Amino acid sequence: MSLPAPPATEPRTITVALIGNPNTGKSTLFNALAGMQAHVGNYPGVTVEKKIGRVRVGETTMRLVDLPGTYSLAPRSPDEMVSVDVLLGRQPDVGRIDAVLCIVDASNLERNLFLVSQVLDLGLPAVMVLNMYDVARQRGTEIDLSQLAQRMGIAVVPTEAHRRIGIEEVRQAIARAALAPAPSHPPLFPPHFYQECASLSRELPNQNGNAVPMYLVERLLLDVNGHVERSLSAKGVVNLNQRVAAARERLAKTGFRVPVAEAKIRYGAIRELLSGVVRHPPERRATLSDRIDHFLTHRVSGLLAFVVVMFLLFQLIYTGARPLMSWIEAGQKIVRAGVAASMPPGALQSLLCDGVIGGVGSVITFLPQIVFLFLFIAILEDCGYMARAAFLMDRLMARLGLSGKSFIPLMSSFACAIPGVMATRVIENRRDRMVTMLVAPLMSCSARLPVYLLLIGAFIPATTWLGGWVSLRGLVLLAMSSVGALVAIPAAWLMKKTIFRSETPPFVMELPAYKIPSPRVVLYRAYDRGRAFVQRAGTLIFATAIVVWFAGYFPGDHRELNSVQARIQAKASASSEDPSQNAELSKLVERENELSSRLIEQSFLGRIGHAIEPAVRPLGWDWRIGVGAIASFPAREVIIATLGTIYSLGSDVESGDQGLIESLRNARRPDGTKVYNVPVALSIMVFFALCAQCAGTLMTIKRETNRWIWPVFTFVYMTTLAYVGALLTYQIGMHLG
Amino acid sequence: MMNTLDQLRVGDRATIVDISGEDGVAIRLLEMGLTEGEEIEVIGFAPLGDPIEFQVRGYRLSLRANEARRLQVERLGS
Numbered sequence: 001m002s003l004p005a006p007p008a009t010e011p012r013t014i015t016v017a018l019i020g021n022p023n024t025g026k027s028t029l030f031n032a033l034a035g036m037q038a039h040v041g042n043y044p045g046v047t048v049e050k051k052i053g054r055v056r057v058g059e060t061t062m063r064l065v066d067l068p069g070t071y072s073l074a075p076r077s078p079d080e081m082v083s084v085d086v087l088l089g090r091q092p093d094v095g096r097i098d099a100v101l102c103i104v105d106a107s108n109l110e111r112n113l114f115l116v117s118q119v120l121d122l123g124l125p126a127v128m129v130l131n132m133y134d135v136a137r138q139r140g141t142e143i144d145l146s147q148l149a150q151r152m153g154i155a156v157v158p159t160e161a162h163r164r165i166g167i168e169e170v171r172q173a174i175a176r177a178a179l180a181p182a183p184s185h186p187p188l189f190p191p192h193f194y195q196e197c198a199s200l201s202r203e204l205p206n207q208n209g210n211a212v213p214m215y216l217v218e219r220l221l222l223d224v225n226g227h228v229e230r231s232l233s234a235k236g237v238v239n240l241n242q243r244v245a246a247a248r249e250r251l252a253k254t255g256f257r258v259p260v261a262e263a264k265i266r267y268g269a270i271r272e273l274l275s276g277v278v279r280h281p282p283e284r285r286a287t288l289s290d291r292i293d294h295f296l297t298h299r300v301s302g303l304l305a306f307v308v309v310m311f312l313l314f315q316l317i318y319t320g321a322r323p324l325m326s327w328i329e330a331g332q333k334i335v336r337a338g339v340a341a342s343m344p345p346g347a348l349q350s351l352l353c354d355g356v357i358g359g360v361g362s363v364i365t366f367l368p369q370i371v372f373l374f375l376f377i378a379i380l381e382d383c384g385y386m387a388r389a390a391f392l393m394d395r396l397m398a399r400l401g402l403s404g405k406s407f408i409p410l411m412s413s414f415a416c417a418i419p420g421v422m423a424t425r426v427i428e429n430r431r432d433r434m435v436t437m438l439v440a441p442l443m444s445c446s447a448r449l450p451v452y453l454l455l456i457g458a459f460i461p462a463t464t465w466l467g468g469w470v471s472l473r474g475l476v477l478l479a480m481s482s483v484g485a486l487v488a489i490p491a492a493w494l495m496k497k498t499i500f501r502s503e504t505p506p507f508v509m510e511l512p513a514y515k516i517p518s519p520r521v522v523l524y525r526a527y528d529r530g531r532a533f534v535q536r537a538g539t540l541i542f543a544t545a546i547v548v549w550f551a552g553y554f555p556g557d558h559r560e561l562n563s564v565q566a567r568i569q570a571k572a573s574a575s576s577e578d579p580s581q582n583a584e585l586s587k588l589v590e591r592e593n594e595l596s597s598r599l600i601e602q603s604f605l606g607r608i609g610h611a612i613e614p615a616v617r618p619l620g621w622d623w624r625i626g627v628g629a630i631a632s633f634p635a636r637e638v639i640i641a642t643l644g645t646i647y648s649l650g651s652d653v654e655s656g657d658q659g660l661i662e663s664l665r666n667a668r669r670p671d672g673t674k675v676y677n678v679p680v681a682l683s684i685m686v687f688f689a690l691c692a693q694c695a696g697t698l699m700t701i702k703r704e705t706n707r708w709i710w711p712v713f714t715f716v717y718m719t720t721l722a723y724v725g726a727l728l729t730y731q732i733g734m735h736l737g
Numbered sequence: 738m739m740n741t742l743d744q745l746r747v748g749d750r751a752t753i754v755d756i757s758g759e760d761g762v763a764i765r766l767l768e769m770g771l772t773e774g775e776e777i778e779v780i781g782f783a784p785l786g787d788p789i790e791f792q793v794r795g796y797r798l799s800l801r802a803n804e805a806r807r808l809q810v811e812r813l814g815s
Contacts, residue, residue, distance in 0.1 A: 074764065111796055114768060224759040225761075259759055260767060263768060263772050267772050293780075294781070391788060391790065394783060395785035505761070506762040507799070508762075508769055509788075509799045510796060511799050
């Protein structure tokens, strides 16, 4: 679609890093600049998302690197170090940075400029974008742009990214800045400080032949127990801590007190810079945002509003996503039937119908929930409510050792853990984010419901009390839906005491001003999350489905089944009204189901089920339930189809299927005793409440953490919990009779 | 009169005098602009009494009481 570039001039690529505080509209600006074609990945070894886009400006190709939102460039963790490394050109998979684009909230310049002040210390060409310029103007703030640019020594561009205003000017300003030599800024700190840095720098060993960059030496002195100090002393720099401490002590004697000095000096310089450049309205009026805030954080109205918001969230998922999910399921059935009819029965047909279509289906059935949940979360984030929700819920979550920011991801997990795990990105503290992510799959998601409904319907008596208001079935359903959340409390506590031990992270949170959410931002966010899920977790979920199909199909002699299925196909397409034909057809179907049942018993899956029978017997299970549990690894609700196959009913059964309920009630062991009773049913339900039989969640955890260890850990700990829970349930149940 | 920031009431305004500690919490508070001499106002408390919402440097900030306790402040007469 673009014209071929004239060959005379050499195409040039410049790399530009985008950095800014959270809530400045940085992602929106990134999308406006780079379009939708961003490449998303992870930086090696950390959980930070790497997002790189490309855009052409005249002859120049611009590579845009979106760095995570941050308030400061003083790294305290490996994740925070990534941004510093990228800016210093030390991140090999990004390369040298030619210019930095600092995005600031025009209505909140003072605090936003703290980060800019640190960025300018890196000595890179820079452009400052005053985003949400319209909001600042509406509030009566006047900014003298040319004076600001002159004092800062860099280009300043006002934008309204969500309306795409000022975007072209930003592109041009970057292209100009990257060409020009880096501006020099007068040193901010007193000369003693730079002298200490220089002498400290001489004592530091070279890294890969390069001296430690001066910015990092400055950070070493300024950040008490910061990442630079810790990583250098971990690399075995002799006496580092003592030397740094001595230098800090000498500085303190000159009145430069670490860590207070940096903030004091930078904020002092910022105030001086802004004086006469920014004029605020003489008196702070109570804005509409203030009044909304008062209502939404009020003891009574705030909590009520919060309950309403949470209710809407669930309502939206159930009424919005449910129909879409059933359409997807229906569409899947139609495609499957079409494929089945168009080829002879056999391994290929089964691979396509049960493996491929089932696998694709298990990826896209999650999509409506993910998209709807992120639509909702994006609206909450963009209007400013998300931070208030965390504010309201913090005290409650702090009792569990987490913060208010964990509430929405955990709440979302009651619908589906996949978007819940993806939503943990709002938690910037790694420890809180990891713990939230790892307990999120314990929340009772909607995929568990069919399992509960089937077993409750089959085995729990329909006893009611108080004139039908309280039913035993309802109570069991409630208990099963809450057991995961109850177990999550000690699980989270234990994880924080063992694998994620660290100091309690600060819960210092900005409460952004309320605004009307931008449809473009909201829709893009939902689209982006949906795409990220399909691209990044989808392939893994699909692969899992194929593996489980393979284990359920091989080994086994499918010849008779194939011929029976071929006859069914022929009969069904003849579509006769003759009752004798129909009787024959149903006989064939019966034979088909019987053969399928035998084949699954002979398959790897069936053999595994038999092999683990001694392990599941204390739970009250037989090998069939074992097979069902294993086969449901792609998703919990698969157990219903598996049980349908095993009990010769075909895989096309649903949780309310009377045939399946009868088969379960009448299933017997070889010695003639019944397989299922109330304790067995409860044991299966407890197992499914606590187990990690959901490939989608595990693969999403892999993608979010960028490590295999965490999905493996989640699987192991949840399966252990599930086993112990089911064991206790069955054994106690049997003792109580 | 000297107080810690968590002891103030809704509507109180105060000047920050000092931040105690050198750990991540103290550094974060400094980065967010809670520096010596700065004025801070209590906007409100969360329904369960914690955290607390403040206005500082023209923006709204939420701190837990045990973080606000780090800040020595001097209350300003209304």
